[in-house]
Amino acid sequence: MNRADILAAWYDHLSQGRRRSPHTIRAYTATAARLLDSMGDTDWSALARLDARALRTQLASRRAEGLGNVSAARELSALKALISFSRGQAGMEDVAPPRLRGPRLKKGLPRPITPDDAENLAATVSDSAPEDWIGARDRAVLLLMYGAGLRIAEALSLTGSDIPLGQVLTVTGKGNKQRVVPVLPIVRDAVEEYLDRSPWPLQRDAPLFRGAKGGALSQGMVQKAVARARVALGLPATATPHALRHSFATHLLGAGADLRSLQELLGHASLGSTQIYTKVDAAKLLETYRNAHPRERET
Template sequence: MSAADLLGAWRRHLAESRRRSPHTVRAYVAAASRLVHARDLSAFEQVAAIEAHDLRRHLAARRAGGISNASAARELSALKAFIAFARAESGDPDPAPPRLRGPRLRKGLPRPVTPDDAANLAELAGDSAREHWIGARDRAVLLLMYGSGLRIAEALSLQGRDVPLGETLQVTGKGGKQRVVPILPITRDAVAEYAAACPWPLSAKEPLFRGAKGGPLSPGMVQRATARARRALGLPDSATPHALRHSFATHLLGAGADLRSLQELLGHASLGSTQIYTRVDAASLLENYRLAHPRAKKA
């Protein structure tokens, strides 16, 4: 067996057995490739023999190369999955990965997650599920919240008749107020992947998102999936499902969206509720100024 054989088997397992998204397959295979070539590995048994201290050294070298805490945490999750796969292929009756905690981000004031962290939360929540369809479900829900600014209750209120999604979606928010939100292609594809994989019949008037036993998906399940992904990525406790909606608003405002349009997209009854995001964006701008301006720390 060669390194190429190892990586090919890993790629097939992710794409065919685990049915991971193309983005996840690329990221996980790339992480495995760096480990395989750094340690000159060419057999499942060699990968299976890697322990926590080996991973710690490998990640230290990656951090020295300039990757962030969040990227290092995502890489650690990918490598743990790769090692568990190799141990199973080697005949290990209990192919658990090495026990190693991911890096933690320094905690500060609550703030919206970055676009990359939002995408990583959705991807890792999907990757961490025990079954493919449950992972596809969690990823789809989180992408609806970040990509379209839905409240968690609004995402979970969708019904079978709402799929397949189009370029926009009409949702009913607080007080029965209806609004139209945009649907990104990545979100549309994620919901389609979930709908195709869901083992329960998605009747027109039944909930689209289902729990493991077929009942309506509860907000608590989404929150727990997000918490697992958040811990693995080293994100602060403020990186909750609802924070994805806040991030949607903050990032749109930072990109030039006007408050009235943002109010409509969020479904706020009053403009005053939307204006909080001007303060959030101003706080972010001031923090960036303090970090970047050569004389800011002396002022």
């Protein structure tokens, strides 16, 4: 099997078998191409036998090109996924996977999750799930939090009666207060993908998101999955599921949303709860000013 055949099979697995996002497919395919270039002629068996030392060498060469911690962690996840796929292709599932931990970022000041970090977090949680449907489920939950600003409890309280999702969703928040939030196409697609893969039938009065045994999905399971992905990506401890909701608010405010509209979208009882995001946005503005203003740099 030549390089082109391996890449084609890997691409098909990501796009059709795992239904990964275009961003993930591009990144993971590029990672595979670089690895194959460094190995020369190879086959599935050779890929399946790659150990931690080989991965460390590959990452070192990428580090020499200026790869940062977050990108290096994502590259390692792609390499491990490729090796796992190769074991299946070669009929070598009994071969132990390489054990290599990703890089970690030094702890610093809390910062909002960027759009790229949010996408990488959701993708990594999905890719590392023990089953495809569980990965699709966790990705849908996280995108509901980031794309619609839902609290984790609000996302997990959805039932079959909320399906199919339209352009807006009525959410019951704290104090049984209802609000209407927009639903982006990427969020609808993620929920539909989860439903297509879920082994549990959709029931009107049953939880939309199910656990492995069919019961309601717990917040703790989502939090643990995010914690593992956060470590793999080298993100700070502040990158929790709830941080996705905070990032939703911060990014909307930075894009020009007014506080009253943001208050409605978040379901805050008082405007004061929403105004904290102006401080976050102001802090980012001050940081940009200090880094860019010539007079500030001279002090």
